[in-house]
Amino acid sequence: MAITLFHGDLVKSNRIIYTPSAFAKANLIHLQETGELQAQQPHSSKRKGLFSYLFFVVLHGSGTLKYDGSVYSLTVGDCVFIDCRKPYAHCSSNDLWTLKWAHFYGPNMNAIYEKYMERGGQPCFHAHTLDQYHQILEQIYEIASSADYIRDMKIYEHLASLLTLLMEEGWDPLRNSFSTTKKQNLQNIKEYLDQHYQEKISLDMLADLFYVNKFYLTRVFKEQFGLSVNNYLLHVRINRAKQFLRFTTSSIEEISHACGMTDANYFSRIFKRLEGISPGEFRKRW
Incomplete structure (x- = not known):
């Protein structure tokens, strides 16, 4: 595990790059990285092919997300939940944003994200309970930066709470991005x-x-x-x-x-x- 405070021309960030135990990687939804960043000037960050899922919330300012062939405008209170194996780019506008985020993965995350999308969840949405998302991310950061010998289990508990909240807020039986043709789960x-x-x-x-x-x-x-x-x-x-x-x-x-x-x-x-x-x-x- 490493804690880094990064100051640069583009962003100022306080982040934890987390190394879970072998047990956590094999059996739990586990943390990879979490933190908060403040944009110092308009910029774009592009990534693809990561075995990771990203959740972030916009605390201040505004920007855009390019993901899966669509462009989403984001402002305060908007949340993003995406599969990072697909190419994506997020860009701060002139109204420089502050983001709080977590990257995570696990043996069942692909099936969980598929279920989220099947239930009508979207890559971007406006939070009804912003404080809850903020609190969960704060708790994950605090645990990841501690010396708690069972921190992987505690992080798993809070990531599960995050996913439960996403399932609750994403539920919309009338909105489904998947084909009505049933495909075998691989x-x-x-x-x-x-x-x-x-x-x-x-x-x-x-x-x-x-x-x-x-x-x-x-x-x-x-x-x-x-x-x-x-x-x-x-x-x-x-x-x-x-x-x-x-x-x-x-x-x-x-x-x-x-x-x-x-x-x-x-x-x-x-x-x-x-x-x-x-x-x-x-x-x-x-």
């Missing part, structure tokens, strides 16, 4: 990839194992999770490799094998494509 296949990334996996094997047409699997998996099966598996493997690089002295070849990629040169090429630097450079930075 969460079990995603979880299989999360757990068996070390093994040799192919589309044909998954199709046989889960009794699903591989062409249907290819199309619907990307619709539900924002990445193709192969790209999702690569991200899982590279994220695991980053942990090995940070916390072990294993060689690049040993790490590539441990992550299900038997060719170390191929592993290094994929790592650099996704992370922008080589495995060796990544290890030196940490």
Whole structure:
């Protein structure tokens, strides 16, 4: 866990970049980052392909969010709840905004967000209970910055409260962004990839194992999770490799094998494509 106060030309922020325990990452909805920022001048922040969900609330000022093909105008009291695997950009206007946010993830978050959208929830909405959102984020920040030995469980409790509040406020049976055609939920296949990334996996094997047409699997998996099966598996493997690089002295070849990629040169090429630097450079930075 690291606490950073950042002052720059664009923003002034007080944030916590949080490292959950291995237990929390595998079993709980867990915190990745939380904080508050004040824009110092109009600017845009763009990201994509993050295995994370973002919630933020506008406390002061105004701006816009570009997400999933739409542009949303945001002002005081507006909230954002999005899947960060999809590209997004948020931009402060001349009326410089202050935001309070949390990035989080978990083994069931994809299904939870899908249910939120099925119930009529929207990426952006105006809060009916702004104080509650503000209070939950404050509590998460305080716990994350503490030395409490069960802070992961306490953070999980407050993230669950946040999601419950989002479900309550997002409920609108007349508004549903999903197709009326029922599609098979592929969460079990995603979880299989999360757990068996070390093994040799192919589309044909998954199709046989889960009794699903591989062409249907290819199309619907990307619709539900924002990445193709192969790209999702690569991200899982590279994220695991980053942990090995940070916390072990294993060689690049040993790490590539441990992550299900038997060719170390191929592993290094994929790592650099996704992370922008080589495995060796990544290890030196940490």
